[in-house]
Amino acid sequence: MTDTPLTILHNPPLSDAQCASIAALYRAVGWGVPGTMTELRDLYEFSSYTLLAQEGDLIVGLLRAESETAQTTWLAEVAVLPGFQAQGIGQRLMARFLADHPRRTLYTDATEGVEDFFLRHGIALRRPRVPGPRKADA
Template sequence: MHDTPLTILQNPPLSNAQCAAIAALYRAVGWGSPGTTAELRDLYEYSSYFLLALDGEQVVGLLRAESETAQTTWLAEIAVLPRLQLRGTGLALMARFLADHPDRTLYTDATEGVEEFFLRHGIALRRPRVPGPRKEDA
């Protein structure tokens, strides 16, 4: 990231450029293709909660969650561009998510190898864990 502060937007209407950036982020972290722009927009706009982390206008991270009951929320996904991981973007997204969901039971289907990140923030793990992203052969 450069000198501009990170901006976190909650449930913004998604532009086509933001949908394309989210799709690129999915591919960058090994999640494959999320489908068409319309399908991706529907996924996010029908989710009960999502955050976009922006560096300037560039989407560099995301978090998406679903409220299941008045007391329970499922953290569906959190991702940061690989070149910007371990620089605080994931922590900023998680801090905002936790602040916006006080006194709720939070859980996730943690990807193998990153369980500690969720446990450290008080997010329960639902079993079985989902496998980590598949790395494309170089």
């Protein structure tokens, strides 16, 4: 982390630079890129809840969720750029998400190997779990 303060943005309209930064984060964590930049922008802007952790112009973390009913919300994705992991960014995103969704049933399709992160925050796991990203052959 640099000396630039971390900013958490809630449901922001996305600039082209933010879309490119989100796409880079997806690639860095092994998720690939969900289609074109227009499709990525639509994915975020039509989601019911998004958070972006931004340091300067760089998106270093994200969280996206969908409200399914007045009582139920699906946590679709949470990720932190590898060079910024283990610095509390994921914790900050989850704390904001939980504060914004009191008295709701929250669940996710947890990626294998990170179930404990979600369970610690009271997020139910839907089965089957989603396989983790595949590592490129060395």
